[in-house]
Structures are given as C-alpha cells and as structure tokens.
Amino acid sequence: MDSEDDDFYSGEAMDDENDYYNTDDAAYADGYDDEDEDDDDDDYEFMEEVDEEYVSRQQQSYTVLKEEDIQQRQEDDITRVSTVLSISRVDASILLRQYNWSVSRVHDAWFADEDGVRKSVGLLDKPVFQFSNAKELTCGICFEPYTRDKVMSAACGHPFCCTCWKGYISATVNDGPGCLMLRCPDPSCRAAVGQDMINMLASDDDKEKYTRYLRRSYVEDNRKGCLRYHLKHEPYLPSDCCYIHFVYCQTKWCPAPGCDYAIDFAAGGGTFDVSCLCSHSFCWNCTEEAHRPVDCGTVSKWILKNCAESENMNWILANSKPCPKCKRPIEKNQGCMHMTCSPPCKFEFCWLCLGAWSDHGERTGGFYACNRYESAKQQGDYDETERRREMAKNSLEKYTHYYERWASNQSSRQKALADLHQMQTVHLEKLSDTQCTPESQLKFIIEAWLQIVECRRVLKWTYAYGYYLPEHEHAKRQFFEYLQGEAESGLERLHQCAEKELQQFLNDDSPSKEFNDFRTKLAGLTSVTKNYFENLVRALENGLADVDSHAACSKAGISKPPPASKGKSGRGKGSGRSSGSHDAGR
C-alpha cells in the first residue's frame, strides 16, 4: 500500500544484465549433430580457429526436437556408451540415467573406476545369488515354490516369480519417475533392473508410462547441459572435409500448453529468443514469451507488476479515502465535499477533513471548501497522508501510461497476426488474380506483415523497459524515447499502409495502375521500419551506452544533452530532429 517502496527506481538490473546478449563469443550450432567419437584434446585447438569464422554469422543457435528426434538422440547416446564401454544397451541406459544423460561423464567415471561405478549404479557382472541344485526355488516375495522356468531375476540372480515381479514393477511405475532407478526387490541387493525386464513384465500402460518417464528424464535431467560436438560441413571446403565444432547444449521443453517439442539450445548463441515449431516464440532463459531486447529481469518484474494487487492498492490509495466511521474505501469522483457513506453505515462526513458533516455548514466554508481542513493543513497535520496519496497518484499515472502502451501493442500484434493469416489464406490469392501478378511477386506484402508482427512485439517490450528506466538518467531516457518514438512512428506508417492502403486493391476488379506505387511504398516502409527497430534493439541491448558520456555532464546540472549529438556511430540519422518531437508516433 505504501507507494514509497514502489520499485520504479530499481533500474540497476538493466546495466548488469547486458551480458546475456553478449554476442562476441558466440558459438553457433545448426542442424543436427553428427557426433564423432574422437574427442581428443587436439580437437579443442582446432575448434578455436573455427569459432572465429562463426562469430559474424546469423545462425540459429537452437534446434527444435520432435518426439522422435528426442528418442533418436537418446538412442544415439545409449548406442555410443554401449559401444565404447562394451556393455549392453540396457546397461548403458541405466548408466546414462544415473549420470544425467551425460555421455562424457559416464565415460569419465567408468574409465576412472569401473568397479566403483558398477557397484553404485547396481550393474553386476555376475550373479551374487547361487541357485541350489534343488528343482524348485522359493520366490522371495510370495514365498511360494516355483520351478526354475517360472522364476526370473535381475543380474544378481535373486529369484522372484513373474506375478510378484509384475506387482513390484507396476507398484513402482505408478509411484512416479523413481521407477527409472528400479532395483532388485531384495533389500540387501542393489542390482539395477533395466528396461528389458520392464518390457517383459509390465502392462502396456505401464510400459508407456516408463518410456515417457525415460524421455522426460532425458530432456529434464539434461538441464546441466553437456558438451556436444557437431561435424560441420562448410560450402567452401571439399566435401570430405569438415570442422568439428563444440558447443555447450541444453534441452528444455517448449512451454506452450500442449506442445510436446523440446528445444536444444547452444549456449553463447547471442540471443535467447527461440521459436518452436508449434509457432510459440519464447525466451530460452526465462521461458516467458520472447522479449528481446529487454532483459529477463525486467520482464519478470513487469509481469509480476501487471498481475500484482499492488496497482489496485495504489489506485485505491490515490483515489479513495476510508470512511471515517466504517473504514471502507470511498471513491469521490465528482460533486461537493458532503459525503454520505453507503448503507448500512450512512455516515455523513466532509471529504476534506473527514470530520462529521454535522459540524460543517456555512461557517466552515460551505459545500465546496473546508476551513477546518485548510487550517489543519497549514499546521501540517495532513502532510504525511497527503504526500503519500500524491506519490501514489503519480506512480499510478506513470504505470498506467506504460501499461496502456504495452497492452495496446500486444493487442495490435494479435490483430496483425490474424491479418497476416487472413492475407496468406484468403487475400493473397485474390489479389494475385485481380492484379494479374503471380503470388511470388506479392511476397512483399507478407514480409510487411511479418515485420509488423515482430515490431509490435519489440515495441511492446520497450514500454516495460521504459517504465524501469531510472527517472534521473535524463540523457538515457531522452535517447531511448527518441529511438522509441522514431521506431514507433515508422511502424505506425507501415501498419497504416499495410492495413488501409492495401484495402482499396482488395476491392478492385481489375489491375490498378497504382499497385506498383503501392508496392514501392510498402516495401520501402518495411525496410525503413526494420532499420529503426534494429537501431532500437541494438541500443537497448548495449544499455544505451552511447549516451554515457552525456549522462556524466548532465549530472552537473545540465539536464538537457543535445539529442542531435547522439546519433553518431553510423546510425545515419544525425540531423533534422528537434528534441521536442520524440513522441511523434504516440
């Protein structure tokens, strides 16, 4: 309720977190990895040379994995461990599960201390339980005697009948993912029970559950990440020649509801924005929707703020006063100072001094003033609460300003997405028909809409950024608002053109002469807007560092650094603007 602890001065996060977007040491990986077995140390040196080549490339730093891809990778990892260690695939899978699916960790541990690993994981190389010569064996769970062909055991040899095995497996599988670490039921035995036994003994339902746990474990327990090596063919190299390329990869599920895809992400890829095949775009780091160029900290603060009650409280604080009798908050939106609380309270009081109305009248100044309030105010009695109310009001107004713009860009983007879809599915074909232009020649329209959708997204997040940009950083604020204003007005022109001006051609029955002009205009606006937004994104991603020198001098009391001097470093727009017209597009 106290507006003083409102957090709009907490912009320090913005300066700290720029290294999320550090693109200098980018190591990109694309496509699927063809792993190679020889990861000798010499290859690392090799890699460093290669990295240089990749820095400037615009490549995807992630791969979307469908269910079969996940399975394929898992199988590949199992095969790798199984061949290198000369153990069965079932055992390899158990080992990998134990070591969070890191092939290299399995290898390291195994070659350092095979016996130790076998013991802790429960991979026995020979049975510990010796069968007697008796014809019959007693099941260790139901204690019934069975002939040998009716009992089964894990590598340890402890005999249990099939019914008991089934009961045991079904109980554990239905108990959760712990079943992936299944051991022999004998309490003194640590022998692992692998998928082969599950497949033999579990019901179809349970088998499916087990497989799902296994797949989930592969994606989720892999969190720590692992070093993958990719063989890269480069077009400028002979076809039998390729680079071995190392990247640090991690896997996460796509957070979209109902989406079963996972994303394999290569660290250091410059941006965290990821686009799943289900068309959901999200930030790899925080799994919120994509929010480049704004950092994750700002986004999470903003989202929390939007859903928090705090703003409601601020509103109540700013616009209402509690009834002096029943204490319910009362909003006064118009009228005189004579208030009557709603039933059952019905208390009549003065809005200004909150005293009973029975003490008021002509002598206290009438309905629109209150002498008691004025004199008390002069004595300083109301200062504290009034000041608080004033602060809350200001902070609320500021928040509302940014929130409205954030939200309207959000809905504008949704609308643009729908329009884009409409264009692709309905209008484009018709347009191609009436304007006698092949659809391939109409790509500029789709490109324009794609640009609009992307820009709306960026613009939306710049409002969250703006909200948290500290008030006292005048130079930065001014620079930011300038860039944002430019980008926004460019986008408005583009959006207007794509939305309204296109309409007339959709209504045409025959080819229109102006269509070519329209093409030039829309394509031009698309590219100009793209430029504006690239500038904006770049500037925000380096924390508006270009104005730092100006910020220093503005501290000395000069609060107006000339904006015209800031557009240096090749932005190409250094002139022709006045500091007053920043908000052109709003």
Next chain:
Amino acid sequence: MTSSSAPSRKALSKIACNRLQKELVEWQVNPPAGFKHKVTDNLQRWIIEVNGAPGTLYANETYQLQVDFPEHYPMEAPQVIFLPPAPLHPHIYSNGHICLDILYDSWSPAMTVSSVCISILSMLSSSTVKQRPADNDRYVKNCRNGRSPKETRWWFHDDKV
C-alpha cells in the same frame, strides 16, 4: 488406543492373504528373538509384543507394536506403530509413529514382518539416550484425528540410531 482405523481400509487381496499366512506359519516355527505375536483371528492387524534387549536402555521393558496390512501387501508397506505407551526414543513419537525408512520409502516387498521387527529392535538397542524427537509436540499435534504415519513425508537423516 490410537487405533488408526485407516481411512481406506480395504480387505486383503488374495496374494496378501497367502503371503501373510506363510509369514504367520514361518513366525510360529521360527519367531524372531524378543517378539511375541498375540494370537487373534484378524490376519490384517497383528499385535506384537516387543521385549527390550538385555543390556540396552530398554532391557526388561515391554512394548506393543501394531502392524496393519494394506490391500496390496507386500507391494505396499505395512503400517507399523507402537501402541501407547511408546518407548522413549529419539525416533519414536509419543503417538507411536516410528521414523524408520524401511517402513516408508525404502520398503521392499521382499521384506517381512519379522525383518521389520528385527530392524525396530535394533533401532531401540542402538539408542544411547531415552528421549523424544525434538519436534515431537508439533508432529503429534499435526497427526491428530488418527492420521497414518504413511502419510507423513519422512526425512531420514540419522543412520546411527
């Protein structure tokens, strides 16, 4: 009696019945030292008398264990508690609940009443001090209304006692 007439007390399955009958026969032939099964006609609830082992803090003391078997015993663990008065022990609460991993997470269907009894006796015998667990009052308060110890999320941290 803290008779936790477990909320979902279903009759024993056929497998559970067979297994318990075998356990009972085995118990009669070869009872674990220090324990006495009080004969009743209820196969689903055993009352077992425990005699503190000689030379330990609980020598010459007698307590009663109540063992309730679930429908799918032995795939599910039995519920084992001390009937009042429960022995004073750092892992035994005043309501009779016992903090012992094999009764919960580490239960295995290859364990038996007899092996559980032996574990409990060994837990008693290795105690060096007669006292309640530190959080006894809070825990017992939370367990009113006859909540089963199997609903508790136990955290086994002490493997010495």
